[in-house]
Amino acid sequence: MSELYQILFEDVRFREGLKSCMNCGTCTAICPAAEFYDYQPRRIVDILQTRDNDQIEALLKSETIWYCGECMSCVTRCPRGNAPGLLIQALRALSQERGYFTDSEKGRQQLAIKRTIGKWILEYGYCLYPSEILPEMHPEQGPLWKWEHANIEAVMNRLGANYKGTGPGILRKIPQEALDELQKIFEVTGGTERFEKIEHYSAMKAEEMGLALEDGLDNDYIRFIYTTNSGKHTREDED
């Protein structure tokens, strides 16, 4: 068994997700990502079944593993009980562990996600927080959100939220003791280490690319990874 395959095999999601693929392609047929991107979950499983270290390393450095939307539609349909979506999760975890994620345009986006979703989880106790969802970063949210964002406290209060308040309720201020526990959970379970690795490898990549990377979102590297689309990912772009 190759080194990378062995590491992947230690992830319970990998063991649950890969039983024995007969390459029927049903997962690709049902996959929303396969319809949009140049992507085939069948091919991912096929490569993993080879257990070939070089092929798996190439996969970990590729754009391919970042195309999946983790909707898990493939899980329902696989006649052999495989779960390509779970395999993607194991591959992405290892890609970040090794720093391979910065080799791809889509993989590099992990830093933008860490500095938004990751930050908000630890700072607020929520994956999303309304004052942080900036209309300029979300034009698709339309004029309604622009209005709501500008009046967020008043709208939240009108709709019965306990915005930033004590006690239970919608968007309450989560007590500091609870946030401290969350932080501690991240420290003992490897969550903090994952965040540090995303930062570490991203800083190396930013330097290599000659893009400034400071704290927060207002810097060249974050702007670049958050907005850049080379246009070489979709099926229409194929020759």
Place this chain on the structure above:
Amino acid sequence: MKIEGKQLIWKDYQKEIADDHFFYVRSCVRQNFFPGSEKTFLRILKEDLRKDVFENPSHTTCSGIGYHTDIVPFETTMTIVARQFALMTEAGYENFATSCITSFGLYSEILETWHHFPEVEEKAREFLFKATGRLFRIPKNISHASDIIFKFRKEIAARGKYRLVNKETGQPLRVVEHIGCHYSKMFPSKGIGGAEYPYVLAGMIEEWGGEVIDYPERRHCCGFGFRQYLVQANRGFSVSCSRKKFESMEPYKPEMILTNCPGCPMFLDRWQYTISEMERKTYGENGQGIPVLTYEELAGLVLGFNPWDLGLQVHQVPVEPLLDKIGIPYDPDEKFKGMNGTDLGRPESPTYMKFYSEL
């Protein structure tokens, strides 16, 4: 009684839903985008159905969006979920009710993992104790909030002031439903109707007088795709998925889209606006969008709640055409007001999709 025929087949698609005494955990997306829906859910359960629902303010995100964008390791997420279970255990509850489909799928995934890999559960217990000193019991029952509304759909209908019927024609409203992938695609036995025949929303629509409309892409993803929406460069994927659904449902002329997941209504609402700006294309009648509702909002309308208390003003696609069809009264001047009638101004109109001032 001997169970046979269709009853035997459907037996596999039923699930147990607790009757009372719920430990309630909230949804990050629903709190941000549809706060009125959570307010309405608790109002219905506590005030109309007289159920016991407890919320500990110290519960947090389950970290599901972080998990499914792969920035949060599985071990971390499992331990955060274990902490939620510990809060439930400490409060003396056994029935866990969650407002979020991503969370619901995650709870199901974690319990299934612990069932197959007891050593992983043991490790999560160790992590939790080390980080917080807490212990937990696994819930006796885990229900999504929509399961609970489904369970009490007949009681809601019996108390209802309105039916999903066009007041002019007497015809049932034509409704398409969207379940949300993580409700039952991973673990079909955890959802009402399984993955093949999800019935959680269809059951509500039928009970409240509407007609469920089937269409080819009924089960296709809304396109959230976690990282595929959250990073601006990837949003083409997200809008393409929703567009595929709109194009597929359009010939069937739906009058409403009913949703299960917290995120799906936001995407199906906002992407209609985006597509109208990109392609000048609208999918509803006369240049309007198709109103997208959460099941809590729909239950609230059936029960006769004020639409602006439900939060229907924070939808980009106006809901007034739907209210007019059913005959639900509303005050247009109150739509965008704050508490006690405070003036908050009004959102601008979209370029092409008809908005409140043009209806």
